[in-house]
């Protein structure tokens with residue numbers, strides 16, 4: 001991704017409007033999150049676990065997170081606290097409306113910034129792991145926004161934290177290969193689909209994740225009357241899977257909601273591989289001559305990243321230690 005610019009902006013897809021939205025509830029700020037969580041989940045009989053959650057909250061680098069779930073909802077639905085009780089129906093019912101509505105808030109802002117009517121959207125890509133039913137969240141969002149009946153919809157489910165990246169990559173392909181296409185990308189997530197009373201398995205998720213939605217309008221030139229100047233040009237989109245790491249991150253739908261696990265090795269795996277991924281992604285883009293050396297020769301001691309800092313690029317953070325490992329590569 002790079003900032004927009006003249007001739008290149010007419011070739012590559014670009015972001016034409018961006019919006020975000022969060023629910024208003026918070027169980028925080030982070031320094032009192034453990035006290036609040038253990039109180040509302042009736043878990044104060046587990047003081048060692050609470051102390052561990054406090055330790056992890058302090059190390060998370062996060063100040064506050066937003067949640068759709070409220071104390072009142074938890075009191076009315078004890079099945080959300082006990083993983084042994086069936087709660088999938090409750091979770092699916094709660095998210096069916098809430099997830100597309102949160103996406104609508106973000107999308108309305110993106111469309112307003114884009115400057116054209118919602119009916120000019122030709123494609124919709126919706127990513128979420130927070131709801132699972134058909135008709136799915138993309139159709140509900142299209143209805144809420146008044147998109148045209150012919151809008152071409154794609155639903156990405158259970159991609160977890162990389163759903164946003166895949167959705168943007170797909171939007172770039174659609175915009176560059178369909179003249180005049182204007183693609184609305186929407187991602188909307190709610191942790192209530194995996195929320196439970198704290199235990200040894202979900203404690204890191206409890207400290208890191210929150211609820212929110214993001215939306216972007218993507219299009220390639222020629223640009224239309226009323227469209228704002230492109231915000232970011234989408235120069236390149238790639239995906240790389242580190243071999244033999246299928247065990248590191250996972251989600252599984254169960255009667256008690258979605259279970260997920262994050263292996264303790266994730267930050268190290270990211271740190272060991274991010275530079276190789278970047279070199280591959282930018283080869284031939286930043287460095288026109290294929291035989292030229294890659295733009296960075298990081299040596300693991302923090303001295304090799306000078307040229308990366310001359311670019312604008314962003315990683316999905318996934319937690320403070322992941323950012324630390326990338327900074328040091």
Ligand SMILES: CC(C)(COP(=O)(O)OP(=O)(O)OC[C@H]1O[C@@H](n2cnc3c(N)ncnc32)[C@H](O)[C@@H]1OP(=O)(O)O)[C@@H](O)C(=O)NCCC(=O)NCCSC(=O)/C=C/c1ccc(O)cc1
Pocket residue numbers: 052055056057059060129160161194204207208209249250251258260261262263264265266267317318319320321322
């Ligand atoms: C804030 C943490 C948890 C701790 O900070 P630290 O600097 O590593 O501190 P410590 O090394 O002192 O660890 C503190 C405690 O946390 C424990 N810990 C440290 N990582 C772990 C660990 N993955 N497990 C379980 N104990 C641990 C660690 O064992 C230790 O326990 P204790 O000795 O009893 O205090 C930090 O390690 C951290 O942010 N880790 C998470 C990195 C990570 O995997 N991020 C997720 C990337 S993927 C993503 O964003 C979304 C995925 C997703 C997937 C499914 C969904 O449904 C939705 C989303």
